Amino acid sequence: MDIACWNCKAVTKLDKAAVEAAVAKMTATKLGFHDIVCASCGKSNRTARDLFDAALLTYAASPTAPTTKREATKKTKEENARRREEASKGAKKKK
Numbered sequence: 001m002d003i004a005c006w007n008c009k010a011v012t013k014l015d016k017a018a019v020e021a022a023v024a025k026m027t028a029t030k031l032g033f034h035d036i037v038c039a040s041c042g043k044s045n046r047t048a049r050d051l052f053d054a055a056l057l058t059y060a061a062s063p064t065a066p067t068t069k070r071e072a073t074k075k076t077k078e079e080n081a082r083r084r085e086e087a088s089k090g091a092k093k094k095k
């Protein structure tokens with residue numbers, strides 16, 4: 001998951017292990033949020049536990065999320081191209 005810093009807008013990327021560690025810490029401390037320290041400016045970014053839980057669900061659904069997302073985008077582009085082709089064929093038939 002990505003945490004965009006409220007102060008400097010730098011994005012801190014958390015991998016699955018980092019998210020799991022944050023959730024484990026919140027469970028241990030019974031807190032509903034976790035402070036992500038910005039690597040760029042050092043400010044704490046208070047992040048709600050809901051966001052970490054949601055991120056974990058995403059990781060569980062697709063362990064290789066970035067690749068899957070890229071493939072999904074490629075698939076969508078191919079489908080759009082096919083639809084455009086079909087649409088142009090349909091237009092020709094009407095003439």
Ligand SMILES: [Zn+2]
Binds near residue numbers: 039
């Ligand atoms: Zn920052």
